[in-house]
Amino acid sequence: MSVALPLKGGCQCGGLRYEISAAPVTVAGCHCTNCQKIGGGAFAVNAMVAEPSFRFIAGEPKEIEWTSDAGNRRIGWFCGDCGSRIAHGHKPGTGIFSVRAGTLDDASWVRPAGHIWVKSAQPWIVFAEDDILSDKQPADFNALVQRFRSFGIFPQ
Numbered sequence: 001m002s003v004a005l006p007l008k009g010g011c012q013c014g015g016l017r018y019e020i021s022a023a024p025v026t027v028a029g030c031h032c033t034n035c036q037k038i039g040g041g042a043f044a045v046n047a048m049v050a051e052p053s054f055r056f057i058a059g060e061p062k063e064i065e066w067t068s069d070a071g072n073r074r075i076g077w078f079c080g081d082c083g084s085r086i087a088h089g090h091k092p093g094t095g096i097f098s099v100r101a102g103t104l105d106d107a108s109w110v111r112p113a114g115h116i117w118v119k120s121a122q123p124w125i126v127f128a129e130d131d132i133l134s135d136k137q138p139a140d141f142n143a144l145v146q147r148f149r150s151f152g153i154f155p156q
């Protein structure tokens with residue numbers, strides 16, 4: 001399987017649309033308490049993409065800023081009409097955006113390389129034996145990047 005670029009996605013009402021022009025660096029499940037609140041679910045599935053590869057192509061996103069469980073200033077972009085959260089970045093920027101993978105038009109290829117903030121995961125979650133797990137924010141994402149590459153979803 002090989003997924004074609006650019007990836008496209010948008011909010012629930014369709015007013016806000018985006019495009020990702022390069023393969024995501026990795027995909028990870030985030031079980032932090034902020035992700036649980038933001039999505040109203042047990043965890044978020046985030047596609048991490050290089051900042052220059054991401055752009056909004058329709059609509060004007062609204063912004064919200066908060067302090068993450070790791071203590072970093074975070075910025076989130078969402079649709080002001082339907083409220084769908086689309087992507088997150090850091091302030092100051094790290095060059096990586098987290099795109100909420102459920103907002104992709106085609107999420108059939110999405111497969112988390114691992115899970116982070118497992119310490120606040122809801123107790124019923126069962127992880128796969130070979131999942132890369134991190135109790136909190138990993139010091140670096142190398143293992144998650146390597147494993148995602150090994151899936152061979154995008155041409156290298």
Ligand SMILES: [Zn+2]
Binds near residue numbers: 011013081083
């Ligand atoms: Zn919307």
Ligand SMILES: [Zn+2]
Binds near residue numbers: 031035117
């Ligand atoms: Zn999170």
